[in-house]
Amino acid sequence: MTGAAPDSGAGVDAEEAELTLRVLSALLREDAAGLRTRTTAHDRADGRWLRLADSAGPGALLLPVAPDGFQGAYCARLPLLLRECGAATAEITGLDAVLAALAGRAEPEDRGGFAGVAAECRQALAAARLHAATRDGTAAALTARYGAEPARWTGHAGTLAYDTLAARLDHPVYPASRARAGLTEAELRAYAPEFHPRFALRWLALPYDALTLRGALDPAAAPDPPAAWPAPSTLGLPAALDRTHLALPVHPLTLGGPLDGALRATGLAARAALAPVPYLDVVPTLSMRTVASAADPRLHLKLPLATATLGLRNRRTVKPATLADGATVQRLLEAVVRREPRFRETVLHADETAYAHAGHDLLAALCRRQPAGLDGALVVPLAALLAPAPGGGLVADHLADRWYGGDPLALLDGLLTPLFDFQTTLFGYGVALESHQQNVSLVLDQPGRTAGGRPRVRLLFKDDDGPRIHHARLRAALGPDAPGPGDFADPRTLCDGDAPVADVFATITVHLCAGAYAFGLARHGRAPLAALLALVRDRLAGAVARLGTGPGEPGAVLRAHVLTAGHLPVKAMVTSGTLMSKERSGAADINKHYTTGPNYLRAAAPGPRPGTVPYPSTGWNR
Structure with missing residues (x-):
């Protein structure tokens, strides 16, 4: 040319x-x-x-x-x-x-999908322009509330400020991540995390006999509901309902047509009562459908929304099956930690065993409790690390300046070491979590607690639904503590081999929680890409070496599938989420549909050959 x-x-x-x-x-x-x-x-x-x-x-x-x-x-x-x-x-x-x-x-059958992508992109573009216009005002509001130095936004309240910054940053894979289907600018300003609003929840009284209740919301297991949970009479409803009904929180955006349709579909329209009085001021977290109590940010409520993000098919409702499966996986992780006691010092976990639903995706709520004792710690969601911070620089810069002498490589090392230790250990049990940047937080305590004055580093996990588990490997490792097929509502959770587990490990732990920071920090000029990738590779290789490396053992599997593979799986999120129907894409799970990309972890990964478009585009759709 x-x-x-x-x-x-x-x-x-x-x-x-x-x-x-x-x-x-x-x-x-x-x-x-x-x-x-x-x-x-x-x-x-x-x-x-x-x-x-x-x-x-x-x-x-x-x-x-x-x-x-x-x-x-x-x-x-x-x-x-x-x-x-x-x-x-x-x-x-x-x-x-x-x-x-x-x-x-x-292909003609895919052209409608391109129209969907275009519509989603228009929404994302409008959001991006709105973010640009409100950047300075949002930064000023955050510093007025939490302080001028982002590296001192402590506790679970501080996490909500980091969520606001993360919500203004693009997803590492999905290009139109700022789009929220069907929401107006006024609704975004009132309820979206990038604007850090506060608003009161609405509540719907539903009869106990129509509800599935677990954990602290189950009267049989816990006579007293969580402290913030109101009785129907507190919400302006008849006192007689206190004995027969539970008040279920409802996001204001779900009121009207979506909620009315759910009540008709379940036959509960005549037996439900929408409370006239809003109750409990909340702040949206990064996921938007999950909100935190403004008075007690340890309390999170995950509530259905009639919108979609990261693909028009990726609805933000709450499937009842995911609530039960998340609690099952939490118990599984607790069993692993009991067998691996070093993680008691490095891994924290939210309690997600309390939930309620009426058998419908819009009539459900998860009551999450974050760990206590973190008021003086920084609790930073990984999704915020590369976000621009008030006062200039990235959030990662401020953390590195306070805790690591201004060295971003040391900060990344502080994250990768416990992350890979935990996630490779789980892989040894046959487990890979969908613990992406939004679901993992970096917890930093005051300096001086470890040798050399470095901070104590821990990881906080939440949202356990959607893993992949090699059942035979898990059963061999845990014995009677291992959940079986009957313990999971989603039949895709358990699999018969390592490959689906390795795919999740590569696309979530490696790409989103490690590789994204190596390439991101290099793009921002914080360190050479070669040095950042060497750190990722070395820390992962060290963690893999602690696993069995004989034929078929977990360490050998990870080495072959991740460290030395010619290519790695990559999420094909546009294809499965919007561009193609499930029949066309073949995606059994729109969040686990893959293409392939280069393996940047190989010590001498070859570059593209002149005149070619390397790496296959199929073969990972398991």
């Missing part, structure tokens, strides 16, 4: 240009419209281009790319496409136009 290089996307603002780059990179990674398997590479003076020919004619689309190395071999280099028009080319700019051009090259 010859000719002048195009501009970087004239006529689009910074937010649209950035989102276009992320979307094109994701679609390339996931082989949408054949961007990986039907393209040929061409080099020109300004860099590499991938040419997608048009089988119906002489024209083609051209995508400008650059080497990536994290989730894909290549990423988009400019926020545009070129369309060949004979010997000339014409630029396609603007996200809608770019997606429309790609939809025209997709």
Whole structure:
């Protein structure tokens, strides 16, 4: 190819240009419209281009790319496409136009999915622009409430401030992560974590005989409900309901049509009573559907929302089965820690055994209790580490300055060492958790508790539903303490081999909780990428070496599937979440549908060969 290089996307603002780059990179990674398997590479003076020919004619689309190395071999280099028009080319700019051009090259049955992606991207773009317009005001509000130094936002209340910063940061994999389907700007400002609002919950009194109750919400197990739980009469309802009904918290966004439909579907419309009095001021956490009590931030309530994030099929309701399975996995983790006592000093866990539901995704609530005794500690969700902080720099910079002498490598080391120790030990039991950046927090205590004045580092886990468990390996390790098939409502949880467990380990623990920080810190110029990746590789290799390394043993499996594999599984979230139907994608679980990418953990990982688009795009959809 010859000719002048195009501009970087004239006529689009910074937010649209950035989102276009992320979307094109994701679609390339996931082989949408054949961007990986039907393209040929061409080099020109300004860099590499991938040419997608048009089988119906002489024209083609051209995508400008650059080497990536994290989730894909290549990423988009400019926020545009070129369309060949004979010997000339014409630029396609603007996200809608770019997606429309790609939809025209997709299979007819997938074109509706491109329309869904475009709609989701419009919502994400509006949110990104809103975030940019409110950045300074939000930072000022946080510092006014929590203090000027983010590295001193302590306790579970401080976590809510970090959640606000994390909510303004893009997801490492999903390009339109800021979109929340169907919500208006006013609703986002009133209820979304990036605005750090406070609001009161609504409550619905439901008859006890229609509810499944567990833990502290079960009168048979705990005569007194949690302290913040109101009786129906406290909420302005008749006192007679105190004996027959439980008040179930309802998110204000679920009122109206969604709640009415759920009550009709369960036959409870005539027996339920919506309380007239709002009760319990709360602050949204990063997940938005989970809120924390403003008066007691240890208390979290996970409540259904009639919206979707990270894909239009990824509804933010609360499936009753996930509540029971999460409690089962919590008990499983407690059994592992009893057998591995060193984790009593490094791993903390929220209590998620109390829940209630009426057999419907919109009539459910999880009552989570965070661990006590952390008022003086920093409790930082991993999702916030690379977020811009008030006063400049990243959250990670402020933590490194306070705790590690300004060394971001030391901070990352402090995270990776306990993370890999725990997660590889779980893999040895046949378990891989869906413990991504939102579900793991870094807990730092005051310095001086460990040698050299470094802080004590612990990890806090929550949200245990959705793991993958190699049942035979778990049964061999735990014996009678191992849950069986009848203990899980989701039949996908238990599997017969290591591969699905290794996939979750790679895509969650390695990519999202380790690799994302190596590439992110390098992108921000905090340390050389080679040094950051060497740290990730060395700490993981050390943890793997503590497992059995004989044929078929856990250490050998992780070494082969992760450390030395030619490629690694990568979440294909756009494909499974919005772009394709489950019938088309073959995704049994939209959160565990994979493509592949380069293995950045190999000591001498080869780069892309000239003229090729390396690494297969299929083969990991187990």
